[in-house]
Amino acid sequence: MTTANTSPTINKTSLKQTTCAYCGVGCGVDISLLNNVPTKLEGMREHPANFGRLCVKGTHLLDTTGSDNRLTSPLINNQAVTWDEATDHVANKFNDVIQKHGPDAVAFYVSGQLLTEDYYIANKLMKGYIGSGNIDTNSRLCMSSAVAGYKRAFGEDVVPCTYEDLEQTELLILIGSNAAWTHPVLYQRMERAKQLNPNMKVVVIDPRKTDTAELADTFLNIKPGSDAALYNGLLNYLNEHNHLDTQFIAQHTNGFESALQEVQKWSCEAVSDFCDIAIDQVTEFYALFANSPSAISFYSMGINQSSSGVDKCNAIINAHLASGKLLKPGSGPFSITGQPNAMGGREVGGLANQLAAHLDIENEAHQSLVQRFWLSPTIANKAGSNAIDMFDEIAAGKIKAVWIMATNPMVSLPNNAAIKKALETCELVVVSDCIAKSDTLKFADVAFPSTGWGEKNGTVTNSERRISRQRPLVAPYSGAKNDWQIMCEVAKKMRFEGFDFTDPSGIFEEWAQLTDFENNGSRLLNLSGLVGLTKSQYDNLKPIMWPVVKNQPYKNGQVFTNNQFSTADKKARFIPITPQLPVQQTSIDYPFVMNSGRIRDQWHTMSRTGKSTALSSHITRPYIEINPLDASKLAIKQNDLISAIAQTGQVTAHAKVTDAVRKGECFMPIHWNKQFASSATVSGLYQSVVDPLSGQAECKHGAVNIVKAPFVQYMQLFAKNELVINSDFWLKVNASNCFNYQLALNEPQSDLLYYCQTLTGLQGQWSAMNTAKAMHVQCIQNDQLAFVGVISNEQKEISLEWINHLFAEPLLTFTQLQSLLYATPDEEFTQGVQVCSCFKVREQPIINAIKNGANTVEQLGSELKCGTNCGSCKTQLSQLIKQHYKAGSSSIDVAVVM
Structure with a gap:
């Protein structure tokens, strides 16, 4: 007779430390795991970059690590294949192109999202084995001008x-x-x-x-x-x-x-x-x-x-x-750098005009040094094509094969119409990414599934030269491999030696040795003090700032000691400067200056942050900021749909009328793409204009015209499942229980109930009601809400939070059904825009608290909790205090607010 094992399951808890996936600050994060599953994330209190602080994006990193939209196997022409088949295919194609057209007919376009070990392998493969300088990085768009400026002045x-x-x-x-x-x-x-x-x-x-x-x-x-x-x-x-x-x-x-x-x-x-x-x-x-x-x-x-x-x-x-x-x-x-490992890329030669370890690609002595260290068959002896030129050369047929890693150039590079043309005409487009859908992946002949944050293992370097470990929290997602592994497999199949790495610690060891090789103090980038780390020491490496010099720990982190610079005579250089106007100037046809940049809760092209409903709740849709004087002249009101038209493209988004921008100028966020909006990729407005010294693109000053969009019908649609939308204008917002689609049409739909039924394909209890101002449609399936639509000839603002709440209800009451048909949300969902993403605090309660006497950010935090977690909303809280607090006739002391 056997008895069942009734002993209780013992839950195993653990703590891992890694580095945030976002900007160049390089914050350390603590991850609590239960049975090897990440459950909680906090700032690492002892990390010198953040001392426990995290912004709202870092706070919600675990929201973005789900398995949705992941590549699960390599693809060739959108057909799943084995890793052997895919790497054989790429290696053979690369060898064939090189044999027929030479090494400059292939190119890599890489990313500040790669780890230093990935970057190092990419640079070694392209410059030391293929023998071309044609490897560049999306950091070209971020900090290449700063690199050139420092090098001109300091020699390094x-x-x-x-x-x-x-x-x-x-x-x-x-x-x-x-x-x-x-x-x-x-x-x-x-x-x-x-x-x-x-x-x-x-x-x-x-x-x-x-x-x-x-x-x-x-x-x-x-x-x-x-x-x-x-x-x-x-x-x-x-x-x-x-x-x-x-x-x-x-x-x-x-x-x-x-x-x-x-x-x-x-x-x-x-x-x-x-x-x-x-x-x-x-x-x-x-x-x-x-x-x-x-x-x-x-x-x-x-x-x-x-x-x-x-x-x-x-x-x-x-x-x-x-x-x-x-x-x-x-x-x-x-x-200050914009990406988590832009600095690491600079170190290992990620830019087309560099060799690794701060060595010069057109310096024969430096070429010899790197080639002798690598024992490589060749070495690049001239600068390759930078990001903009690379895609021009692809379009011209000079570059026949390109490998794009961990970046989305269809969204991030200027003049995306030109990028589209280049990718359409390229003989071989290889894309390594951790997601299954992006604007760039659409053009991939071969797609490699790579690991995402939380699976990666290696190092990154932040903006103050501090190296931190990126540690894996979980095993690679089904079918995914690290970027360095993928490249090593392809390199070996191209019959190259020197890529037999089995662990990132081995790559780091080789990289550290290179920084010390024949250095003799000539380059400040020196990791000799980290040469010889065991795998365990590498795994447990604490954040450390370079230089890290062997047997000279007093030099760790110190640069230009005794005012000695990296030039031949050890003196810094003044550079005579003649200020230049931006190249993309306004005109009668394009009278507005278009500026662009990030918003608080989103990151680059939203492939990661777009997954988080918390991060999507602060600013739910793209917008164009326009000065009130310009808006009045053009009869544009707040939230009107407007179009910005340039020589290279057009975008359409909601107007944000504000004096934050100067008259004659406008601003649009960089993040939205074809996965989230029909026409909101602001990079398409910029011409392919670059700094002649750095190759960095002019993405802060484009020339556009602003017009009010002439739509005649508007739809707010909410659906349990994702929909396939084909409309003149659309945008998508992810919520926790539904998807929100906002549509605008040039020609109105007449049979609106039929349109909604056809669009969704839902079988259920459909109902519709016409009011004087709108048509309200809804569908109930198994007593739960499956679809809501509000259609009218003018825009309607419907509370996404309210509708999202109703989608989670197991059984809608008669009152809730009635409120849906009349689009009248409960009072708790009419509290204004969300200000604090961490605690979901909306604008109206904050204003009420201010009017009741809460006249500091700290008081608001004590009363409502806003600003007490990541702190990203503190500036907005300060602005609201200035707008709404009155203490007799005296104005608030700004120092108290800050």
Whole structure:
């Protein structure tokens, strides 16, 4: 006789540490697991980048790791095949193209989403074995101008600042950066530093008044593209008012006189006129910089994404060199990267004009060094095609095969009509991705399923040069492999040696050895102190800032010690700068300047964040910001559908009428794509214009016309299951219990009930009701809501939160059915837009609390919990306080709010 085992199941809990998947801040995260299943995510308290803080995107990372929309096996022409078949196919095709057309007929387009180990293998394969420079990265769109600027000035691509400098400075200048939304954790560190040091001053410089301006003592609302003139004028002011560090200039720099000669035409009056700001703002800013004992210029895409981005970077660097405000606590020119491993890509040669380890691709000695280290059959001896040129050469037939990894160029690159043409004509398009649907995957001849965040294993480097481990939380999803594994398999099948890696620790070991090989102190990028790590030591590696020099731990993390730079004479270089206007200028036909950028809760092209209903609830749809004066002239009202038309394309989105943008200018987020909207890919409005030195695209200044869209019928549809939509205009919003589709039509549908039944294919209890203003349609299946539609000749705003709530109800009451037919939500769902994504706090309760006396962000957090988790909504809370709090006749003290 046997007895059943009745012993209780023992649940096993564990904790793993990894790195956030988003911006270049590089936050550490703690993941709690129950029986190897991730259950909870928190900021890593001991990580030097974030000390436990996380933004709203990082907080909701576990929401994005589901199995939906994942590739499950390799595909050839959309047919599932084995890994052997797929890698054989790609290897044979690559070898065939190289044999017939040479190594420059193939290309890799990679991503700052790759880990350093992936990046290293890609660079080694292309430059050392295939023998071409044709590997570039989407980081070309992010920080290549900053790379070129640092290299021109310092001799090496080395960021001279750390996050601690942001907390030690007396003057923080944010220029071309909406850090409150793009780098929220660093913004919170800045905010705290200002609270601790009341003498700290913050200057925000931007053509658009963003949430970051909430922290500013001074906001300079400059004309787009005029940044270099502003900093040229600063250098001239420092000279005229005897605020130069003459000793530093004489001992540690070259080229000052040439740079000074170029800026002497930039008087305060000239800067005021060119930048379109008041002269007293110019002089106050210059005096503030001159008299402050320390200063940080913190800059991002607003500087880099320009046809003269490198010059803008060097104009900033020039001012810091001239004043001696660098290589000291709280001082320096600080470029912040946009992707989690953009810095890692820079290190291993991810750009087409680099070799690995900060070596130069057109330097024969450097070519020899890398080839001898790799023992490779060849080495690239000239720069390859950068991102924009690469797709031009694909379209022209010069590049016959391209491998795209972990990026979505159909959405991110400018002039996507040209990118589409290139991919349509390319003989072989290979795409490695962790998702099954994207705008780019549509063009793939071969698709490789790669691992996603939570499955990856390797390292990343953040914006302050700090290397952190990316640790796998779970096993690779069904059929997926790491990018380095896929490339190694293809390389071996191309009959290349040197790719027999079985673990990322082995790749890291080789990479660290390369940084030390024949270095002799000539390059600051040196990981010799990490050579020889065991697999266990690699697995347990703590965050560490390079350089990490063997037997010299006192040098760890220190750069340019004793004011010695990476140039031949160890001196930094001033670069004479002539400010240039953006290339894409407005005209009679295209009178508006189009700016673009990120929003708070979304990331790049939404393939990850678009999965999270929490992240989709803050801003549910794409929009175009337009100044009230322009809107009035064009008879555009808030939320009207409007189109932005450029020479290269057109988008349609809802109008957001706001004085945050200047007259004659507009703004649109970068995230929406063909998976979420019919016509909202803003990159299609930009021409293929790049900085001639860096190759970085001009994505902050396009020329467009704005017109009101002439739709005659509008539909708000809510469905239990995803629908296939074919409409003149549509957008999709994911909710937890349903999908929301917003449609607009040029020609009206007449039989609306039939239209809804045909569109959904649902069998159930259908009902419809006409009111004076709209047609209301709904379908009930098994006593549960399956579909809701509201159709009218004007736009209707229906509460998605309310409808989503009803979809979760197991049995709708008569009252709920009636409210559906009349589109009258319960009061709890009419509380305005969601402000706090973590605790789902909407605008009206916040306003009510403010009017009742909650006049600080802290008080609102205590009462409503908003702002108490990730803190990403604090700037909006501060804005609401300023708008709605009244204490007698006195205005609120901004310092209290911040």
